[in-house]
Amino acid sequence: MLNVLVASLALMAAAGQPVAGKVAPLPPPYQGAYQPRGVDEIGIWQRDDEGERALTASNLVIRDEKLNAYVKKILCDTVGA
Known part of the structure; x- marks a missing residue:
């Protein structure tokens, strides 16, 4: 069982190595x-855009800059951003 595990790990490690002389192509530039x-995806994006506009104009959004900065700091510290 241990031999199978070691062989599997070695195979996975070898598979992750690039082939000699071959380099992965760069992603295309931002276009x-x-x-x-x-139609379905367009509709989903339109509904999301409408939701963002409604949230931007909402009275329910707390616009206290100190509070927003504090919450942002806590969130970034928590998720490591």
Whole structure:
């Protein structure tokens, strides 16, 4: 059982190594904003945009800068950002 585990780990490690002389291609340069495809996806994005606009104009959003900075700091410290 241990031999199988060691062999599996060695195989996974070898699979992660790039082939000699082959380098992964760079991602394409930024070409603009993402464009949704299909009617369903377009509808989802439109509903999300409407929700963002409603939230921006909402009276329920707390706009206290000190409180927002504190909450942002706690969140960033918690998730490591």
